[in-house]
Amino acid sequence: MDIFEAIEQDHQEIRHLIHRLRGVEEEDRTQQEKVFEELKALLLHHHEAEERTFFHALLDNRDARHEGMHALQEHGEHKKVLEQMGDMRPGSDNWWDRFGELEHDILHHLEEEEEDIFPLARKVFSSQEARALGTRIGQVKGGLSAHG
Ligand SMILES: [Fe+2]
Numbered sequence: 001m002d003i004f005e006a007i008e009q010d011h012q013e014i015r016h017l018i019h020r021l022r023g024v025e026e027e028d029r030t031q032q033e034k035v036f037e038e039l040k041a042l043l044l045h046h047h048e049a050e051e052r053t054f055f056h057a058l059l060d061n062r063d064a065r066h067e068g069m070h071a072l073q074e075h076g077e078h079k080k081v082l083e084q085m086g087d088m089r090p091g092s093d094n095w096w097d098r099f100g101e102l103e104h105d106i107l108h109h110l111e112e113e114e115e116d117i118f119p120l121a122r123k124v125f126s127s128q129e130a131r132a133l134g135t136r137i138g139q140v141k142g143g144l145s146a147h148g
Pocket residue numbers: 047050071075109113
């Protein structure tokens with residue numbers, strides 16, 4: 001699996017979890033919290049692994065640096081919102097409002113990576129490099145989940 005396939009696979013999982021969270025019964029706050037925690041862990045691991053592999057390699061390239069920095073800034077914003085949500089009561093109106101904004105930002109971010117950054121990165125990485133980075137992101141993610 002190359003880096004593009006690996007990232008896309010994560011993105012699909014993230015989209016799937018957002019969809020699952022939206023589908024939880026309105027009254028079932030325990031389940032809402034559970035799916036949210038799953039989404040939070042996946043998202044944080046994905047961002048971290050992506051930063052340490054894909055973006056780390058990409059930022060060396062002058063033509064891709066600007067887009068790359070923009071994506072990293074968005075990772076930081078997602079983290080901030082996730083922290084804020086940690087202080088709210090899961091399933092409350094405030095919590096859902098905040099989640100709605102986060103959902104919008106995340107979906108936009110994933111799309112931007114796939115539609116804008118991937119084409120740039122395909123020019124920067126040889127297919128051999130893309131495969132090596134694909135292996136590397138798998139290792140980094142494995143290490144992150146092993147430590148929570
Ligand atoms: Fe990202």
